[in-house]
Amino acid sequence: MKDFNEMKHFILYKLIPVVILLFFIAIMQSGIILKQPFSKEEDILFYIEAIESNIVSEQWDIASAELKNLEEAYSKVQKRIQYSVERDELDSFTTCIKKTEGYIQAHGQGGALAELSEARNLWEGLGN
Template identity: 35%
Template sequence: MRKFLVISIPIVTIVFFVLLMQSGNFLKHPLGNEEGVPAKLEEMIQEVQKENWDSALNHWDGLARDWDKVVKRVQFSAERNEINDFTVSIARLRGAIEAQDKSSGLQLLYEAYEHWADLGQ
């Protein structure tokens, strides 16, 4: 019995951590009835293209809330640089929305979308 435990506990632990480290692509998607980050980014792209700045700012608030939920789930399975890059990208996006700069806003939205696609892979 002791030999079984000595062998099985490390194997089970390693398997658990490997699964956790590879789960980023699954965990970044919405788990409940929330829309999710990609849907928010698509809505914001439409709002910035129409130059509806108040609505884009409201969508940004929703994006920030959703991102806070997602980052807690993927923090162990995603690269820290990708998490930081996405966070910086949406922070800059808020500045572009408040400045009502359409070109910068679209640029940052597509940059954030690329960071999202790379997250957890």
């Protein structure tokens, strides 16, 4: 009976807390992996590049359409990474995308490219 109690004590007070801590560490460090696109529709960097090239060539309607695709892709990926990255980083990325939308509507090439550059920088640093 003593061996059973010792095993129970070991499991309850040592093994379970260590397993729980390892589980939460794994979740917190998974942002780098989870931000990678699982399909072409989730490729954030592809959409940023497409928007940039359309802005440079002043194809504002296409840039606006690609921005909508970027927002859809981001909403999918955001759900996966929301627990493994800092909330402020996600909010900053969202702000850059919204500012880019305004610059595209106003046909502000310099501002839109600056915001997209910052968004790319935020995205690449996300989870690191």
